Amino acid sequence: MRPLDFESLFQAAPGSYLVLDPDLVIVAVSDAYLRDTMTVREQIVGRGLFEVFPDNPDDPGATGEHNLRASLDRVRRDHVPDTMALQQYDIRRPDADGGGFEVRFWSPVNSPVLEPGGELTFIIHSVTDVTELVWRDKALLEAKEEAERANTAKSEYLSRMSHELRTPLNAILGFAQLLELEDLAEEQRENLHFILSAARHLLALINEVLDIAAIEAGRLPLSLEPVAVADVVAETVSLIRPLADQHQVLLVSPPQSPATHVTGTASGSSRSCSTCSPTRSSTTARAAPSSSASRRQPTSGCGSR
Numbered sequence: 009m010r011p012l013d014f015e016s017l018f019q020a021a022p023g024s025y026l027v028l029d030p031d032l033v034i035v036a037v038s039d040a041y042l043r044d045t046m047t048v049r050e051q052i053v054g055r056g057l058f059e060v061f062p063d064n065p066d067d068p069g070a071t072g073e074h075n076l077r078a079s080l081d082r083v084r085r086d087h088v089p090d091t092m093a094l095q096q097y098d099i100r101r102p103d104a105d106g107g108g109f110e111v112r113f114w115s116p117v118n119s120p121v122l123e124p125g126g127e128l129t130f131i132i133h134s135v136t137d138v139t140e141l142v143w144r145d146k147a148l149l150e151a152k153e154e155a156e157r158a159n160t161a162k163s164e165y166l167s168r169m170s171h172e173l174r175t176p177l178n179a180i181l182g183f184a185q186l187l188e189l190e191d192l193a194e195e196q197r198e199n200l201h202f203i204l205s206a207a208r209h210l211l212a213l214i215n216e217v218l219d220i221a222a223i224e225a226g227r228l229p230l231s232l233e234p235v236a237v238a239d240v241v242a243e244t245v246s247l248i249r250p251l252a253d254q255h256q257v258l259l260v261s262p263p264q265s266p267a268t269h270v271t272g273t274a275s276g277s278s279r280s281c282s283t284c285s286p287t288r289s290s291t292t293a294r295a296a297p298s299s300s301a302s303r304r305q306p307t308s309g310c311g312s313r
Contacts, residue, residue: 026133032057032080035130044137045099046110057133064098064109072097079118083131089119094138113142163220170217177214181207205246 018025018036024044027036034053042049045061052060058077063070072095079090095116098109114135121130184204192200245259252259 024135024137026057026135028057028080028131028133030084030128030131032131034060041135044135046102046105061097061099066109067098070096070098076116079116080131080133083118083120084128087120087122087126087128089117092116092118094142111139112137113139166217166220170214173214174211177207177211181211199250202246202250205243209243209247 015036018027019039021038022040023038024041025036025038026034026041029035033056037047037049037053041047047060057080058073061073063073075092075095076097079092082088082090092115095114097112097114099112101108101110115138116136117134119132119134120128121132123129181204184200184207187200188197188204249259
């Protein structure tokens with residue numbers, strides 16, 4: 009059996025390892041470490057660690073050398089392994105590849121090798137290149153921040169738009185309310201009622217848009233509340249009745265129980281309740297005489313086409 013060649017085994021190890029003596033001189037290095045740091049074994053073995061791997065001179069805020077030296081000092085003093093936090097430690101690029109420094113991020117661990125008497129003989133510097141993971145996390149963070157900025161801009165736009173819509177709407181409501189004080193015919197008063205109802209409905213929608221912005225900002229709590237179905241149906245019919253009249257269609261909604269309510273559920277659906285007649289049919293009106301009483305053709309159910 010051939011004797012084991014531990015030097016060859018160490019050099020071929022899949023991890024990135026650098027062996028230092030107590031003076032922080034490089035004495036051995038694995039092939040994976042050479043690949044990760046773009047270095048050549050003959051050019052770094054026998055040289056000081058920080059001579060081979062200085063801080064990036066183009067980065068005045070670089071702290072990699074300082075942090076690594078502090079970790080190695082702890083290992084030399086305490087003779088215990090030291091796991092470092094994630095570090096940015098830029099690597100010098102070979103001249104053939106354009107020179108300069110390449111940004112890299114590492115997860116380093118420094119472990120002592122002790123003699124039987126406890127004396128420090130070597131330090132194994134093990135690193136994992138996590139640059140790709142860091143860039144991916146940064147890209148996700150930037151995308152998240154961009155989405156938050158877009159959402160904030162949307163909320164601000166909705167808020168401004170809602171306030172701008174309120175000005176002309178308040179004018180419509182004000183003049184309509186003044187008209188209510190006049191002596192109007194029955195048909196005129198009914199038409200005025202439609203105007204006021206539609207304007208108030210639109211104002212409620214604008215307020216809901218403002219509520220959406222407040223909800224997204226976390227300033228408005230939500231709670232599930234019962235809704236009176238009869239009121240919703242009656243309001244809906246009153247809003248679309250003028251359009252139905254234009255097409256000579258009479259809307260008839262069945263009687264609603266005042267106690268009938270619907271409450272939303274946690275899943276977003278609602279509890280069903282019977283609010284309309286089971287038979288739902290609709291017919292369009294034929295050409296009718298000009299009198300308003302005869303031109304409306306009744307339909308059955310909750311609505312018509």
